[in-house]
Amino acid sequence: METVEKFILTEDDFLFIERQLLDMGFRENTKFDSARLFERLNLIPPRKITGREVSYFYKSHAQGNNYTVIIHVTYLKASKKWRDKGTDAAWCLIAEGDQAKYFAKPFLRTKGFILKLLRYAWVTKWKVDHRPLCRECHNFMDINRKIDPRQYYWICRNNERHEAGTPVFESWDSGLPLKATKFVSIRRAYTARYHKKLKKEGKTVTPARKIRKQWEIKNPENLA
Known part of the structure; x- marks a missing residue:
C-alpha cells in the first residue's frame, strides 16, 4: 500500500494514458461491449455506481492463446473526470473468458501513478504475448x-x-526482459517491506482483490 499523498490528475493525463495504451495495441471497451456483458451475466453492482468507468483490453493474436489483459483506469470518460476518492484504484489483470486469472496489486492515484500503470500494462501484455x-x-x-x-x-x-x-x-x-524484471522487482520489494511492517504491528495482510466488493452474477450459467 502506498502512503504518499494523492495528487490531482487532469483530463490531459487521461488522454496521455489512453494514447499510450492504444499505441500498445489495447482497445477501449465500448458501451456496447459493456451492455452485452451486463445483459449476458445480469450483473448487479455491489453499491450505487455513478458513471461508467472506461477500460481497455488487449488480446493475443496467437492461435489458442485466449488470455486477455484488462486495464481499468478509474476515469469517467463521458463526464471527463476521475472517479471520486474511495473508488479510485486502477487495476491491471489477465482474464480467460469471464474468469480473472491474475491481478496486479491495485494502483492508487499517487505520485508515479501514470508511469506505474503504463509499465504494468506493458509488462502484462508482454506476458500474454509470450505465454510460455x-x-x-x-x-x-x-x-x-x-x-x-x-x-x-x-x-x-x-x-x-x-x-x-x-x-x-x-x-x-x-523470459521477461531485464529492464521489466527490475521494475516489477522494485514494486514487489516495496510490498514485501510493507507486509513485514504490518506483521511486526500484529496486523493481518488482506489482498486488495478480496477487500474489493464483488459484482453479483445473476446468470452464472452464462459465464464464459
Whole structure:
C-alpha cells in the first residue's frame, strides 16, 4: 500500500494514458461491449455506481492463446473526470473468458501513478504475448496462484504427456526482459517491506482483490 499523498490528475493525463495504451495495441471497451456483458451475466453492482468507468483490453493474436489483459483506469470518460476518492484504484489483470486469472496489486492515484500503470500494462501484455509453452508437451501453460505467500507461476497439468507424469512449472517472470524484471522487482520489494511492517504491528495482510466488493452474477450459467 502506498502512503504518499494523492495528487490531482487532469483530463490531459487521461488522454496521455489512453494514447499510450492504444499505441500498445489495447482497445477501449465500448458501451456496447459493456451492455452485452451486463445483459449476458445480469450483473448487479455491489453499491450505487455513478458513471461508467472506461477500460481497455488487449488480446493475443496467437492461435489458442485466449488470455486477455484488462486495464481499468478509474476515469469517467463521458463526464471527463476521475472517479471520486474511495473508488479510485486502477487495476491491471489477465482474464480467460469471464474468469480473472491474475491481478496486479491495485494502483492508487499517487505520485508515479501514470508511469506505474503504463509499465504494468506493458509488462502484462508482454506476458500474454509470450505465454510460455510447456517444455515437454509444448501446450500453452496456464496461470496459477499460490495463496500464501501470494505468488503467481506458470503450470502445465497435461500430466499424461509429461515424462514424469507430474505437472510442469515455470517462473512467473520466465523470459521477461531485464529492464521489466527490475521494475516489477522494485514494486514487489516495496510490498514485501510493507507486509513485514504490518506483521511486526500484529496486523493481518488482506489482498486488495478480496477487500474489493464483488459484482453479483445473476446468470452464472452464462459465464464464459
